[in-house]
Amino acid sequence: MPSIQQNISLKPFNTFGIEAVAAYYAVAESIEDIKEILTSPLVKDQPLLVLGGGSNMLLTQDFNGLVLHIKIKGFTVVEENDEHVVMRVGAGEPWHEFVLHCIAHGYGGVENLSLIPGSVGAAPMQNIGAYGVEIKEVFHSLEALKIDGLTTRVFAKEECRFGYRESIFKRDVKGQYIITHVSFKLSKKPVFNTSYGAIETELAAQGVDKDHINIKAISDAVIHIRQSKLPDPKQIGNAGSFFKNPVVSAEKVAELKAQYPDMPAYPSGENQKLAAGWLIEQCGWKGYREGDTGVHKNQSIGISKLWQCQG
Numbered sequence: 583m584p585s586i587q588q589n590i591s592l593k594p595f596n597t598f599g600i601e602a603v604a605a606y607y608a609v610a611e612s613i614e615d616i617k618e619i620l621t622s623p624l625v626k627d628q629p630l631l632v633l634g635g636g637s638n639m640l641l642t643q644d645f646n647g648l649v650l651h652i653k654i655k656g657f658t659v660v661e662e663n664d665e666h667v668v669m670r671v672g673a674g675e676p677w678h679e680f681v682l683h684c685i686a687h688g689y690g691g692v693e694n695l696s697l698i699p700g701s702v703g704a705a706p707m708q709n710i711g712a713y714g715v716e717i718k719e720v721f722h723s724l725e726a727l728k729i730d731g732l733t734t735r736v737f738a739k740e741e742c743r744f745g746y747r748e749s750i751f752k753r754d755v756k757g758q759y760i761i762t763h764v765s766f767k768l769s770k771k772p773v774f775n776t777s778y779g780a781i782e783t784e785l786a787a788q789g790v791d792k793d794h795i796n797i798k799a800i801s802d803a804v805i806h807i808r809q810s811k812l813p814d815p816k817q818i819g820n821a822g823s824f825f826k827n828p829v830v831s832a833e834k835v836a837e838l839k840a841q842y843p844d845m846p847a848y849p850s851g852e853n854q855k856l857a858a859g860w861l862i863e864q865c866g867w868k869g870y871r872e873g874d875t876g877v878h879k880n881q882s883i884g885i886s887k888l889w890q891c892q893g
Contacts, residue, residue, distance in 0.1 A: 584608055584615045586624055592649065596636035597699055599819035604631075604649040611653050611674070613762050617732050619650060630729070632760055634701035635676060637821055638708070652703055654762055657683055668722050670765045673703025677710075685798050690772020691720040693797040694781075696804040699815065699822050703761040707751045709744040712823075713804055714778030718744035722767045726759035735759070746850065747826050772797055780807055813878065820878070825858040 590607035593599055606625050610616045620626060629647030633639075653674035661668035667689055671680055677700050681692050694715040704710075705717050706724055721744070724737050743750045751759065774795050776782050784803035785795065813820060835847045835854045842864075847854045862868060862877065869879040 583618050583622070584610060586619065586622060586648075590649070592633075592636075592641060592645070595633060595649075595651065596639050596641055597815040597819060597821055598640060599815070600641045602641040603644040605644070605646050606648040607651065608648065609651045609653050611655070613654070613727060613734070616650070616652075616727055616760060616762070619648075620729065620732065634673070634704040635699055637699035637815070638704060640821070650760070652701070652760065652762070654703075660765065665771060666767055666769055668765055668767050670763050671702045672763060673701060673761045675702045676700075677702055677705055681801065684768055685801050688770065688797070689768035690770075690774075690797045691715075691766070691768045692717070693772075693801040694775055694778070694804055696801040697808045702764050706742060706744075706761065706764055707749055708747045709749055711747070713781060713807075714775045716744070717766075718742075720766045720768060722765040724761055724765065725763040726761045728759055730758065734762075746829060746855070774800060776800060825862070827858045828856045828861070829853050830856060 586606055586608045588606055590604050592602045592604055592607075596602075606628060608615075608619045608625075610619060620630075625648040629645070631645055631647060631649045633649050633651045654672035655674055656670075656672040657675070657680070658670045659667050660670050669684075669689070677698050678696060680702050681696050681698075684690070684692055692715070694713040695710065695717070698705075698710055698712060700710070706721060709716050709718050711717065718739065721739050721742070723739065724742070726735055726737060727733070728735060737750075741750065743753075751761070774797075776785060776795065781800065781803050784807055785799060788799070788803060788806075790799045790803075812822060815822075829850050831853055835856070838856075839845055839847070846857045846860055848857075849855070859868075867877050870877050
């Protein structure tokens with residue numbers, strides 16, 4: 583039986599580094615661990631908080647229930663041909679470790695998503711994305727344990743209903759499942775995506791020309807860009823990109839651009855996406871600080887990060 587501890591500090595388990603106490607805390611390293619923990623008489627009627635990398639969570643008080651920390655690990659290739667591999671990954675793997683694993687094996691598709699904090703299991707919940715790539719582009723399927731009944735279900739890509747930082751796990755089935763494994767379809771002959779943001783500029787600064795681009799070079803460029811903008815959570819508590827870019831109609835963009843000609847906007851299906859960082863900066867919030875919290879001085883998404891500041 584996995585150990586269930588009482589009155590455990592959650593400070594080491596959230597990237598804001600906020601002090602909060604869990605009445606009960608347990609680590610699950612397998613599906614069987616989850617089942618044993620949730621059926622334990624000690625906690626089976628307690629409120630449940632499922633924890634991954636702790637990078638998308640703001641703790642405001644102690645949690646009077648069970649914090650279940652998912653640490654299911656492992657990388658397994660389950661399908662392979664000359665073009666692609668399908669890799670099944672444990673939900674408890676740190677996302678960036680998964681990206682590095684793919685790069686080391688020459689599997690393309692997630693290199694633009696380097697250095698995103700959090701766990702693999704949390705990634706599909708909000709269809710994480712960065713630098714022109716979202717995980718729905720490489721997502722194959724996921725396995726999840728239904729909390730009520732402890733039965734396993736496989737969700738295909740279409741069933742997840744991915745949108746901009748959205749999925750069925752944030753809406754219709756929120757709080758009903760625990761994701762245990764995620765499978766990704768990765769390319770052995772990747773198509774490089776370098777047009778977003780400063781990737782091309784960074785590649786040039788690193789001496790990488792268009793004839794020598796590879797997935798590691800793109801990953802290195804993304805890592806350098808992110809590190810230049812975002813503080814290490816181990817040094818300054820933060821949750822990385824905290825705000826969503828608003829998606830509005832083309833008519834609304836035209837109306838706004840009549841007032842603000844320099845306002846950036848990007849295609850998003852039939853609509854357009856505004857830059858939340860730009861909006862926050864126009865409001866004078868970039869670098870604003872009150873007490874121990876504030877908006878980072880270098881970035882507010884690309885500017886929009888909410889920080890717990892030190893000092």
